[in-house]
Amino acid sequence: MGGKPRKRPMNLFAEIRSLIVTTLEGMVREGALPDGLNFDPITAEPPRDAAHGDMATNAAMVLAKPAGMKPRDIAEALADKLAQDARITSAEVAGPGFLNLRLAPGVWQQVAGAVLAEGTDFGRSSLGKGLKVNVEYVSANPTGPLHVGHTRGAVFGDALASLLDFAGYDATREYYINDGGAQVDVLARSVYLRYLEAHGQDVAFEDGTYPGDYLIPVGQKLKDKVGDAFVDKGEQFWLEEIREFATEEMMNLIRSDLEALGVEMDVFYSEKSLYGTGRIEAALDDLKGKGLIYEGVLEPPKGKKPEDWEPREQTLFRSTAHGDDVDRPVMKSDGGWTYFAPDIAYHYDKVQRGFDALIDVFGADHGGYVKRMKAAVSALSDGKVPLDIKLAQLVKLYKNGEPFKMSKRAGTFVTLRDVVDQVGPDVTRFVMLTRKNDAMLDFDFDKVMEQSRENPVFYVQYAHARVASVLRKAADAGIPADEATLKAADLSLLDHEAELGLLKKLAEWPRLVETAARTNEPHRVAFYLYELAGDFHGLWNRGNEEPQLRFLQEDDPATSAAKIALARATAIVIAAGLGILGVTPAQEMR
């Protein structure tokens, strides 16, 4: 990467936009436009309808009002100047004041060259340069294996972190271990039962224990470790030790689940490490210093009142001062912390670690938690560190079109491992990203394995594999198609409208990366890849009817080199996109 003469990332839309702005600044100097205009809202984007041109700008319409001029007048003046640039072949005013630009074919052809030169780094952005962002995801309780619900959050968070990295941010992947609450006591007691079982005792799993089989080996392992030291002993003798032992075992289980999915965390942050170390107190002191902690009584929730409601004075965080609907308790009536308190301390710690932005990925059932968490971070960072919370909606499982019921009680609850074992990590990851995070997702075990256009995973993989096939065929036919040949190819031979169409799609990649990163929406990458694959397959298919569009032109090595370069560039962008999603590109389909 470094050391090459052209290190500026190639983003055509950004280039043309800056050309437009520069031109407008020139017009201001000449007096054609008044001083003090704000150029920020100006865009350069692909028009919805390709018939309108290659790029459209709203400059004239955005500036008309502040400049006190007619949009068409501005547009026409701007059009004349832009048309003088070598990259622009035509600039036409349309409709209320749109300016439609057509770019010289050479501009598009050069995109393939840029992709070949930069490889899968093509499209990397400096959007997040110098900014540290923390992405917290999964953060499942260490009480059992991960299930499908966690899977979506895991894939989403991981892809988001990769996307942000690609967009120039320094992203940290973090897992918050809830090892400080009552649920790990429940875990410890459950493991104790399995331990007794390993010693040959009959045990009963009552309500409030975890009956899952996955604890059987943990009980056995505990027996191997401590022998019969804890048998027939009271809780006070073993609870703490087993809690620690069991939590570690569960985290190993979770880590291996994540590994099966290809997820690797940078940081595992323990909730327990916040207790008894003064860190919760420090965080609350910070809030206290800002006058946001007080003793008070909350109103009962209306409509649905708990049976045993009674007014109670508690220590409260004035979250309403930062956008929440009601103030939230940080201390229970028995003097212990609520769950919210260590969470505040944890986020305080993230702020202290110097992150410029925080992202939390929660399950949809934590939706009610969003406002108070944002309020806390806003208060702790004096509004300086934005916290974006992404909710991963439910996953509905299907088998052959039939809903697949999942119930913990009936023992039919589906784990991450079940899914990955059945369809593989690549399919799991891609499918989980074929929907916005806040929409429900249908996951059909059969459909995701189908080999058809209907299945985006297959369709995208197939495009990549087809390029690999072209390269293999070229070798068979004795057509040179090594990297050096492709890089030296005369790309001006790619002058067919279908080829230019594919080039234009490739040119959108850098822009898409920035949009997706700005909105924290990795699913956009998946949809883009599907469209890109569609354009590629479309060009391929046209080769059936129009042989001159085929990538291999037996008796014309120069043309072949250009066309193969285009195919190769497509594969590179697909590989880069799949890389963000954490999916391995396929070399061939089976």
Added chain:
RNA sequence: GGACCAUUAGCUCAGCUGGAUAGAGCGCUGCCCUCCGAAGGCAGAGGCCAGAGGUUCGAAUCCUCUAUGGUCCGCCA
């Protein structure tokens, strides 16, 4: 009672933080494989963007209200 999310073609969903005639896949209709790249391809029909107001040059997109569905609501994490 309240909060958050969703509502776009018959179905499943995109829609690039406000742009032009709202897109894709499936399904439907009609064409296209003796051969050259059909695990398919081409073309077509199909829409009051849940509804009503508002903001402005311009709204599926922003604001308000309403309807429907989902998630959640003080000592559970």
